[in-house]
Amino acid sequence: MKIVVCVKQVASLGDEVEFTSDERDVDPDFLDYALNEWDSYATEEALRLRESSGDGEVVVATVGDEDAEEAMRRALAMGADRGIRVWGDGLAGADPITVARALAEVVRDESPDLVLAGVQSSDAVQAATGTALAELLGLPRVAVVTKIELGDGTATVHRELEGGLLDVVEVDVPCVLTIQTGINEPRYATLRAIKQAEQKPIEEREPGDLGAPAARVRRMFVPPRGEGAEMLDGEPAAIAQRIKEIVEERLR
């Protein structure tokens, strides 16, 4: 069985931030980079499915520049077999739909049995790429998946709903599933494995026609401080008393 996992290198922010001079992005000096948390769960799930099926291939695909290979290498170190990185004009700062278009070309060429992606990325938090990808490929999709059982030509998957509800659905494969954290415990990629993963092939390719961007960033700024916050000062006991009053007030 062949599984394509879409992964992303995400940026994380400290408690300080400055923007680039055009005010359309965060100054990279203030960012650290890592494999998106959701994607590490998706990768782990793909590896488990491959292991339980006995054989197969896990291909990780990403959209990003050369630096993004570090995150991909982490997925390879966990045990994925090879990587495909798409990069070219029109992809820097691209919106989720554009990214999905670039990924869709990869998935079409690979024609896998299953496509996994994280529910969302921790930096942009739009939760759109996976769904857009399914639409572009014309594949069924299930979002926020917490369990996968593969059947014959179908998969039974658990879908997390709000309020602690669970939806169990049967879906035809191939399909696109976006994976929720907690579905498994991602394995640790030792630094040795990460180093050895440098030997695993990463194919670089350019996107085809990406079409017009679906969205663009006009400006980034720190939102003005809101009004109406009540700052609590004083002795811990007095603060606790005030919190109690506020809670009681709201519950009334």
Next chain:
Amino acid sequence: MSPLLLGAEQTRETFAGLDAWQIVLWYGLIALSVAIFGYGVARLALKYRRGRTRGPVGRPLERAVRAARIVATHAWIRRREPLSGLAHLLVFYGFVVLFIGTAILAFQDDFAEPVLGFDFWRGWFYLGYSLFLDVFGAALVVGLTIFAVKRGLLRPFRLSYWRPAEPAPALADEAKVYRAGDWAFLGSLFFLALTGFLLEAFRIAADDPDFEVWAPFGWLAGQGFMGIGFEGAAADDARLATWWVHGVFALFWVSSIPFTKAVHMLTGPAGVAVTDRRAGSVLQPLPADARSEDVGYATIDALSPKHLLDLDACTKCGKCHAACPATATGYPLSPRDVVLDLREVAEGAMGNRASLGIPPRFPDRAEILGTIKPETLWSCMQCMACVEICPVGIEHVPIINQMRRALIERGEMDGQLQQTLETIYTSGNSFGEAKRKRARWARDLDFDVKDARKEAAEILWFVGDYASFDPRNQRATRALASILRACGVDFGILHDGERTAGNDVRRAGEEGLWTSLAEENVATISGCRFDRILTSDPHSYNTLKNEYPQLGGTWTVLHHSELLIELLESGRLALRKGLGYRVTYHDPCTLGRYNGVYDEPRRLLDAVGCELVEMPRNRDNSFCCGAGGGRIWMQELQAEGARRPSESRIDEAVALGALDYFVVACPKDVTMYEDAIKTSGHQGEIELRELSELVLEALGPAAAPPPAREAAAL
């Protein structure tokens, strides 16, 4: 008869009363005994040769001399256990002298007399020989008696086979087997000594040669037998019977050495000879071409020959069991049990027990990661208390570290540890803070701290994670910066270029991450111009000083206590104020046991006018705070309701009575003990100070205001 009138007639016949065929039989038994002994020793050597990991063992002559000195003086055996040390000394020298005596007799009977015609075993020599052997035989008995009293009546904790965790079912009865073995060993030596004295007494009672007064204890016993009328032919018959009993048992005993606790007579000195006293502070890198299954110790044959030898050197003396902070606070680990369990696996898989066809105690013959439970391995603080006190040089800490490497390679670890390692990988520090925040602590200083990457500096200060990011530690870090400033020391830091030094990453078993961090730091530091490296973190200190040379980073590294003493002695650190506090000092494991820095912090405390009251567990017997070996990043494992190691330590300090401060010289100690003072229920009774904070206070108000006592106000 006056001794002066002695002639050459004082001697005895070795084979008195034996027929020729009996003498032949005797030599046959000797040959058999030596053959069995030789077979057992060869099997041991073959077992050790099966160890796959290679470690450095150089300078054989130096090692042999060191081992001879340590064994002869009993320096390691006597430590912390003077009575048992004395007992062992008596048994050891009793045994050695009796062995040499037997060898002299064999030389005389089998070579000197028949071959050379030279018969020296008579007259003066004989009498001196008798006296020597008699007295040392008595010493042996006294030593054995002390051991028996210790084991049977005094029963110290270290000799108990209590385990902090449920033993594997295969080992449930092990304590009984071990106890039986201990007593059998003691009893067999008793029996040998006793039959030896009886033999002498019967011989003297048989024909009462008056020169035998030179064997005073035998002579007294002989006189005793004569006193009750047991003499002459009857005594001679008893002598002959005892001769056979003593002789055959002695031969049996010798042949059993490689198979019983007595093996430590061979493996103990060998272990002392090959042990590396720096094995814990300088861990060995993995071979560059290691395959995944070769990483660390997952199977018993992965151990190095030295570590396989260690397993057989253990006498179950329990000094490590008594010293281990994990054992003491109910973590599921005893270093002694790790060694004993590994020995069971080794014996079952490839030792004498395997060669004799005795089924192994563990079903899986070679696998050790299942037998030694992961939680046992993760309990270890890598504090070196066990290695430090082991009288036979067992390297528990590197062995446990190797098993951790295998666990990490398989991805089997505490979730919190995994998260921390991933955080260190992505952010370069264990706090998950942005790199640019590393030098944030310096913002509140009233002067700028140099960027050592851009400007040359006399001292390159490697600050370390805890001293950089932890708010309580930042106060101590700023105190040290202020002192350096006041002393006019030209220093710089690496700012956002510094990464976790990796000491505890390596000790947790993530060798690859340590290598990656160290390579980055070595590259950054190599680009700076400086004379020496300073750090206030003993963990960073250890790996920078002892392990970075493996990656080409060889520098002079100082702990701040060392630099401050140097500044004091050169007059640059001018203390103005005697503080007059009553304090105790906690030796950090990585500074004390790892690197032997015990005196500098104490001298500093003296210099600032503090009265130092030592805790019972001090210097090389210091009790780990519980943070070491990466434990600070893992979930608690101590027994339900048990005190944490750090809380137990605070209890120890408070018991000294009326102390102003608990003084530490390690950022992890600052974190651990600030916490423990609160959780141990001793808040208000004692406060914590980092060494630098006291030194800054002693600099007087000119340098900085004294640190506020805010901990007490909270």
